[in-house]
Every structure is written in structure tokens, then in C-alpha cells.
Amino acid sequence: xxxxxxxxxxxxxxxxxxxxxxxxxxxxxxxxxxxxxxxxxxxxxxxxxxxxxxxxxxxxxxxxxxxxxxxxxxxxxxxxxxxxxxxxxxxxxxxxxxxxxxxxxxxxxxxxxxxxxxxxxxxxxxxxxxxxxxxxxxxxxxxxxxxxxx
Amino acid sequence: xxxxxxxxxxxxxxxxxxxxxxxxxxxxxxxxxxxxxxxxxxxxxxxxxxxxxxxxxxxxxxxxxxxxxxxxxxxxxxxxxxxxxxxxxxxxxxxxxxxxxxxx
Numbered sequence: 001x002x003x004x005x006x007x008x009x010x011x012x013x014x015x016x017x018x019x020x021x022x023x024x025x026x027x028x029x030x031x032x033x034x035x036x037x038x039x040x041x042x043x044x045x046x047x048x049x050x051x052x053x054x055x056x057x058x059x060x061x062x063x064x065x066x067x068x069x070x071x072x073x074x075x076x077x078x079x080x081x082x083x084x085x086x087x088x089x090x091x092x093x094x095x096x097x098x099x100x101x102x103x104x105x106x107x108x109x110x111x112x113x114x115x116x117x118x119x120x121x122x123x124x125x126x127x128x129x130x131x132x133x134x135x136x137x138x139x140x141x142x143x144x145x146x147x148x149x150x
Numbered sequence: 151x152x153x154x155x156x157x158x159x160x161x162x163x164x165x166x167x168x169x170x171x172x173x174x175x176x177x178x179x180x181x182x183x184x185x186x187x188x189x190x191x192x193x194x195x196x197x198x199x200x201x202x203x204x205x206x207x208x209x210x211x212x213x214x215x216x217x218x219x220x221x222x223x224x225x226x227x228x229x230x231x232x233x234x235x236x237x238x239x240x241x242x243x244x245x246x247x248x249x250x251x252x253x254x
Contacts (some may be wrong), residue, residue, distance in 0.1 A: 009192055017194040024195070044156045052160035057153040057230055059208070063201045065187075067194030090194075097196075116156045122234045122242075124200065136191065138204055142232065144154040 009068045017067025021089065028096050035103045040114040040143060053149045058114065059142035060101035063124065064094040066135040074135065094139040095119065102141050111145035118142055151216050152226040152253070159226050162253040168222040173214025174245035176237060177207045204244070208232065211246045224250035 046052070066074065070086035077084045099117075106114055120140040152159050179187075179200070187197045212230075219227050230248035237243050 012192055013194065020193060020195045046160070050161060055152065055154050055156075055160050057155055059232075061201060061205055061208070063197045063204065065191050065194055065197055068192045070194065118155065118231075120232055120234065122236075136187075136197065136200075138200070138234075140204075140208075140232065140234075142155060142230075144156050146160060 010072060011069075013067035013069030013071070017069055020067070021093070024093055024097070028093065028100065031100050031104075032096070035100060035107065038103045038107055038111070038113060040099060040103060040117045042117050044116045046115065046146075051149050052146045054111075054147040055144050056109075056111070057142060058102050058105050058109075058111070058145045059140065060098045060105065061138060061140040062094050062098045062101070063136065063138045064090060064097070065137070066090055071135045091121070091137060091139070094137055095121075095141070098139045098141040102143065106145040109145070110147060112148045114143040114145050116143050151219065153212070153216075153230055153248070154226075154228050155230045155248075157229060159228060159251075159253050162226075164251050164253055166224075166252040168219070168224050168250035168252070170247060171215050171218040171222070171224075171227060171250045172245065172247035173211045173216075173218060174243055175207050175210045175214070176241060176243045177203065178241040179203060204242075207242075207244045208246065211244050215246050215248060219250040222250050224252050226251050226253045 066086055074084050074086045102114065118141070122138045124136045124138055158164065186199055190197055215227060227248040227250050230246060233245045235243050
């Protein structure tokens with residue numbers, strides 16, 4: 001019985017999880033193209049800070065988790081060592097999504113660009129009924145949105 | 151209250167420094183959203199309940215920072231940073247800190 005449940009969860013993760021990820025990537029690519037007019041930079045300096053009219057901090061966060069199938073694969077990979085692609089794409093998705101949300105907030109409030117972008121990542125352990133304790137991350141991103149004098 | 155995470159408030163002159171201000175909050179997760187997250191965990195993707203929880207918690211921490219700054223008579227906080235630490239299973243502390251200043 002346990003084995004049947006396991007097989008069911010694995011296939012559910014494989015089919016649904018894969019689709020969720022592909023859909024998410026498509027969505028990210030589309031929104032990134034739309035938000036190209038709001039650059040986000042990691043520098044604290046601009047060429048001329050006097051051009052800035054207004055500044056305010058903006059932030060965004062995402063909690064994102066692996067599907068059952070990938071968590072299982074990652075568990076196997078943990079045993080043999082090496083690159084865990086499932087986590088790489090997960091974190092990539094999370095970070096890009098967080099940046100997009102931050103940019104959306106900035107755009108909504110009429111800001112022109114974001115300075116001093118910083119990331120913060122935390123693993124959220126032990127989600128109930130998860131097999132392992134990993135597979136769930138919070139990604140947070142923050143920066144200073146500025147309005148430029150036209 | 152102007153908040154930035156760079157070393158100044160661009161376009162404004164700093165009149166007075168008040169030193170560090172900080173605020174934090176400790177949150178545990180809700181059983182209901184935890185159950186939903188457990189289900190969502192099977193297929194992967196975003197756990198919206200947790201996203202909201204952490205977002206609210208950070209907003210509260212930042213609100214406390216602002217209150218502290220206001221008490222000092224500041225009207226801006228620069229160089230704001232965030233820190234997160236897991237206190238025990240299912241609970242986390244979210245902290246924000248920065249330098250309170252007064253600008254023109």
C-alpha cells in the first residue's frame with residue numbers, strides 16, 4: 001500500500017511538477033521582457049545622485065518548493081554527490097520571480113530604477129509530510145527604488 | 151519616513167545622525183497554512199501561505215524600526231538590512247536594522 005502511494009506521488013510530481021515549472025519559466029520570460037524598462041542594479045552609486053528626485057526601499061519575497069519527484073531525485077543525488085539540477089532551477093526561478101515582483105511594485109509606484117539590489121535566501125526546513133527536510137526555500141530581494149528628475 | 155538601503159538619501163542633505171535602529175519579530179507558522187503547504191509540496195511551486203506569512207512578518211519588523219526612528223526624531227532610515235534566523239522548528243526570527251537620520 002505504501003509503495004502504491006509512493007508511486008502515485010512520484011508520478012504526480014513528475015507530470016504536474018514538470019508542467020508547473022515550464023509554465024512558470026514561460027511566465028517569467030514574458031514578464032522580464034515587459035519590465036526591461038526598469039533596470040535593477042547592484043551598485044550603490046549613480047553617475048549623478050543629484051538627478052534623483054525621490055528614493056524609497058522596495059522588497060519582494062517568494063517561498064518556493066520542489067515537487068515530490070525532484071525531491072526524490074535530489075535525495076538520490078545527495079547520496080552520490082555532484083550537481084543537483086533540480087535545486088538550481090528552483091532557486092533560479094525563485095530569484096527571478098522575486099526580482100520581477102519587486103520591479104512590478106516599483107513600476108506601480110512610478111519609480112524609474114532600482115539601486116543596490118540585495119538577495120537574501122533561507123531554507124525552510126521540515127514542511128510536514130515532506131520526505132526530507134529540504135526542498136523549500138524563501139528568496140527575498142530588496143533595493144532602493146529611485147525616481148529620476150526628468 | 152524615507153527608507154533606503156544605500157548610504158544616503160539621494161538628493162537630500164543629512165542634518166543629524168541618531169545611530170542604529172532595529173526591530174524584529176518572531177513568527178511561527180499556522181497549522182492550516184502548513185497543511186496546505188504540505189499538499190502543495192507534492193507538486194512543487196510557490197507556497198503562497200508562507201510567502202504571505204513572511205511578507206507580513208517583515209513588514210511588522212520594519213514597522214518597529216520605523217517607530218523607533220520616529221521616537222528618536224528621525225525622518226529617514228538609511229542602509230537598511232534584513233536578517234533571518236530559524237529559532238526552533240517552525241519558528242523564525244525576522245529582523246531589520248538601519249541607521250536613523252534626519253534629512254532636510
